[in-house]
Amino acid sequence: MLRSLIEAWPDEVYTRPLVTTRFLGQRTTYVCAPGHIRSLIVDQAGALEREPFMLRALAPALGSGILTADGPHWRGQRRTAAPMFRPDRVRAFIPAMAEAAHATRLRWLGQMSAHGSADARFDGERDILPEMMRTTFDVIVATMVSGDSQLKVEPFGRAIDAYLGQTPWKIALSMLRAPAWMPHPGARAGARAVRYLRSEVARTVERRRSRGEPGADLLGLLLQAKDPETGERLSDESLIDNLLTFVAAGHETTALALTWTLRVLADHPAVEARILDEIAGLGADPAPEALDRLAFTRQVVLEVMRLYPPAPLIVRRTAEEVRLGDTVIPAGESVHVPVYALHRHQSLWDRPDVFDPDRFAPELTASRDRYAYLPFGAGPRVCIGMGLALTECLVILATLLPAFRFVPAKAEMPATQFRVTLRPKGGMKMKVVPRHAH
Ligand code: HEM
Incomplete structure (x- = not known):
């Protein structure tokens, strides 16, 4: 379980609609059929609450923000923040996204010329993750707090890493019903972070x-936002909870x-060529609306997230009894x-792998059940940043792919590892090779 929660799932989750397991007397139902999923996380969403083990992992950092709160406190925050993620707002963030993507491009080229190899012979291997x-992270900082140069990106990123690194222990200890004060590896560094x-x-x-x-x-926008129903603004505590939530939920997933996209493309040169054509069709310095023309690139990102969903598990606890077809799940059980x-x-x-x-x-x-594909979840708690994340992926790919080729260090795909998110085990080592000498 500590190695990767996914490996602890029973094999039947890949073949059956509902699977129940018992662990230390606690029942967990895995819901794997689109109809049941819809029934659970959309129609009976009101009967569900946050899973305690996820709260134990995340609440120390994220407090009671949109990701971690339940009930009226969640609803008010969600209503208040939702307008910020509307398509017109996301569009307004595109220049900031493009700037962050260019910074990466320049950083790599700068490192390459520092090595005296700003051409196709550059063989610097790096971990792409x-x-x-x-x-x-640059994108989320630019969209959240543009121009605040006092927020130090590197130590901030390291602190997020130190925090997330110890969450599997928190999850495992919570499942074992160990008390919250129980020491575990990384706990002190996590608390400091x-x-x-x-x-x-x-x-x-x-x-x-x-x-x-x-x-x-x-x-x-958050400072000015008011709950459309109550007219209330977010408290300072809520502001901090949610800013950290957007950083935590938004940067590693994206x-x-x-x-994973860059790695999969390295194995599929014909697909990569189609993407490059599509990007070339945008011309130089495209307007934000031009991103709509990257339809195939978007399909590629969606298919990569099918095989490697950045958020590979959605968890809930039943606050009241729920029914899935003939199956009744009492209150107080885990539904995953x-x-x-x-x-x-x-x-x-068809040929799922x-x-x-x-x-x-x-x-x-259009012909597929909407609930067969859930990289961003569904129902009232669907990812609030979905549009932002997809737009960001397109902007970053459109900036980096025409400039560089990515050559995997190893022929085989890295194994997956569950760290709340789905990471490549051992990182994602690839050579970054400029396509043209600069
Ligand atoms: C590819 C990138 C992303 C993926 C795969 C992803 C995935 C998800 C999923 C699956 C959920 C639902 C979890 C559940 O039902 O328990 C979720 C919720 C959430 N996501 Fe994302 N996310 C991404 C990017 C972002 C970004 C960029 C932001 C914000 C800037 C964000 C903010 C949130 C928040 C605040 C929630 C909680 C919503 C609520 O409970 O009402 N996410 N995300």
Whole structure:
């Protein structure tokens, strides 16, 4: 379980609609059929609450923000923040995304010329995951707190890593019903990281308040946002919870989607060529609306997230009894949607392990059950940043792919590892080779 929660799933989650397991007297139902999933996380969403083990892993850092809160406190925050993620807002963030993507491009080229090899002979191998994390972190910082140069990106990123690194222990100990104070590897570093992260974000909010003018970035919008029903603004505590939530929920997931995409493309040169053609068709310096023309690139990202969903598991606890067909699940039990298994389920996908972006062509998508594919979840708690994340992936791919080829260090795909997110085990080592001498 510590190695990877996915390996602890029973094999039946890939073949059956509902699977129940028992662990130390606690029942968990895995819900793997689209109809049951819809019934659970959409129709009976009101009977569900956050799973305690996820709260134990995340609440020390994220408090009671949109990802971790339940009930009216969640609803109010979700209503208040939702307008910030509307398509027109996301579009306004595109220049900031493009700038962060260019910074990565320049960083790599700079490192290459520092090695005296700014041409196709450059053979510097790097782990692409931290590189993409840096890029998506720059994007989230630029969209959230544009121009606040006092927020130090590197120590902040390291603190997030230190925090997330120890979450599997928190999850495992919570499942074993060990008390929250129980020591475990990484606990002290994790606690230190939380103090640092929360105080940095609090200082950022203070700096913005003292500027007197909120600004048009996410923080500015959050500072001004009012609950459309109650007219209330977010408290400072809620602001900190949610800013950290957006960083935590938004940067690693998107970085993983990109990392797996770059690796999969290395094995599928014909697909990569189609993407490059599509990007070339945009011309130089495209307008934000031009991204809509990257339809095939988008299909590729969707298919990569089918095989490698960055959030591979959706978990809930029943607060009241729920019914899935003839099955009754009493209150107080765990109900899990094993997204990774759903996306490779034998009865839902033809040749489930084969990469084929044409599965996401509009006709095929329309003929498939919407609940067979859940990289962003569904129902009232569907990912609030879905549009932002997909747009960001397109902007970053359109900036990096025409400039570089990515050559995997090893022929075989890395194994997957569950760290709340789905990481490549041992990282994603690839050579980054410039396509043209600069
Ligand atoms: C490829 C990138 C992303 C993936 C795969 C992803 C996936 C998900 C999934 C599966 C959920 C639902 C979890 C559940 O039902 O328990 C979720 C929720 C959430 N996501 Fe994302 N996400 C991504 C990017 C982002 C970004 C960029 C942001 C914000 C800037 C974000 C913010 C959130 C928040 C706040 C929630 C909680 C929503 C709620 O409970 O009401 N995510 N995400």
